[in-house]
Amino acid sequence: MTVVLVADDDADIRDLVAFKLEQAGLEVVAVEDGQAALEQARAHRPALAVLDVSMPGLSGIDVCRMLRADPVTAGMLIIMLTARVQEQDVEGGFSAGADDYVTKPFSPRELVSRIQALLSRARA
């Protein structure tokens, strides 16, 4: 089963995303900060990671950059969740190596369909 890593410091959102992804038939590893996200990513080698940009400690962008820098996790698909509409955040995310981004508040439906699109494109 495809493993997806979800990292968000807000438990409600973490649960929401995890629930929706599990409903869509994906295995979810949920963590609440950047450091845990790095550890779980190395441990489970998920196909895709959903990273919240603003997390205490390591931000989503930091985690993204570090994942890309590590050869073990460099090929992972990454979607950023951002609460800010400022372009610099989006640019920062892409320059750090994100594959896509979703702005909060987002529709869980839309998030799942984007994740599935990325996964199917990666498989193809």
Place this chain on the structure above:
Amino acid sequence: MRRDRSVGRLLTRAFGLLVALIVLSGAAETTALIMQRRVVDELSSHVQPLELANAEMHSVLADAQRSLRGYLLTGDGQLLDTYHVARSSYAVTGRKLRDLAQDREAGRVSRQLQEADAWWVLAERQREAPPRSEAAAGYVTEGKRLFQQFAAENRAFDADLAGRVADLQERSARLSVVTTVVVVVLTLLAAVTAALAAVHVAGRITRPLARVVSVIDRRRSGELDLRADAGEGPIEIQAVAQAVNEMAERGDRIRRAEQDVARLRAAVRQLGYRIRAHLKVEDAIHEAVRGLAEIIGADHVLVRMAPGQTDVPPLVSLHDEHVGGVLKELADCDVGWLGLGDVWATDDPSAEADVQPPEAERHAWAAVGDGPVLTVAVGGGDERLGALTLIRDGGPGWTAVDVRLVESIAADLGRGVHHARLYEREQHLVARLQELDTAKNDFMSTVSHELRTPLTSIAGYVELLLDAEAGELEPPQQRMLQVIGRNTRRLRELIEDMLILSKIESGAFRTTRAPVDLVAVAEQVLAAIAPAAAKATVELRTEVERPLELSADAEQLDRVLMNLLSNAVKFTPAGGTVTLAARRGDDEVVLVVADTGIGIPAAEQQSLFGRFFRASNAIRQAIPGTGLGLAIVRTIVENHGGRIEVASAVGEGTTVTIRLPVQ
């Protein structure tokens, strides 16, 4: 040479000659007159009486002879009487003749009288002879001979006298001719002399004088390098030319001095501009110090600021190395003794008595040097900012012009410092405001971020519920969840619009202007709005002129069109049309968004652009909206220096017109 002769001497000579000629002419005429008179005198008082007397003598003797002869021949006693009369007449005439005769005639007269006497002796003898006798006849013959001898003498004398008369008349005529000739010649000479003198004087005075006058005229009309020729013409004209040249030199000196002062003034004015142009107090002071040293000329130029007025050091000098050296004492001297507008200059007679530097100040000057010192108060507004001091190591004192110019610089420095301080304060204020603005933006950004996270949960879970992920819902539950979902969306839009408005309102200077292709922006917005329009079955029309460029913030312009078009679509019922028109006007771009929507009640059109305002008919028909869209549009348009107008009628539609300057 003649060229060097003076006009005075020349005129003196010419007039002397003229006078001499006239006097000569007069003398000649007088001489001629006297001589004529002498001739006439001789003729009338001598020669003619002699002639008369001579003729009388002849007549007397002829009478005597005739009467004696008649007596002798006739014996008529009456004739003898005549003889006696003649005899007495003879004595008178003879005396007269002798008296009249001068040396040259004396010989002839006495000879004639001898002859006559000889005749008379014989006649006396005859008279005593008996008439009609032989003796008498003999006497007649003898008498006749004697008489003829006398008559011959008498005639000769007469001829002599006639010759004298002719001679005198000829002399007179000759004299007359000579006199006339002399007078004519002298008169001509005088006339020629006068004419020559006139011509010569004209030539020698008028021409050089005219040259000098022309030099004066040309100088007056601007040829200031021109000088009169002082080496030409009579010495008087040379003197005039010399005087003209000296006046010209003096005029040039005065003008040069005036030009120097004018140059100095201009330099000081320029320096004043430069001083006032500085935005930093220190720069203004340094500019003044350097400029004064250069323009006015001083070995030390220093500015002392009153304590607590500025951040600059207490003393700023032309030569920084002197501040701790010769200027050390001066740096410690307070300039409080100089009031606002006060001036103190070494040896300034016009100095006011109450402006007196204290002993310490004088001592400090002496430490710098013993040259002249000039100190001027520097004030800005009503404040005493400090003092400007110029010191020369030696040399000339300060002229009135120097003092005035330094005062002018001090005034400019005061203004410059005053302005720079105001500017610095203003800069400080601007920086504070910018900090505040940044803080506000950060706050708004954080708030919106913090609001988004819970909103994400609410919206997400509502969506899950509505998607029946947690089990099937009853219709009332579904409706209620839809209300929650709709209001969540509204809340989200509100947050976004507030963030945008806050960003846009945080100052027009954040609007980054660049050339924008309005056609491209319009196409982008139309593409974005097309799905919504299609969903609402509203027709989108465009009437955009090409090309259409203006200087603006592309992102903000995008926002304007997006807000207006989405509003138009939102408020237009199915089957209506929304038109976007854009065209170029005079120096402006005109954007028109027109719809056939529900319109805005006339009474509400005024408040349309206020924040959170929503038209009553929109609320009634439950058309969602934040009430911030048009406020954002208005703010952006105003930030671009544009205008916005609305024309609307309920049930007919709304037309929003925006005019944006091209630059």
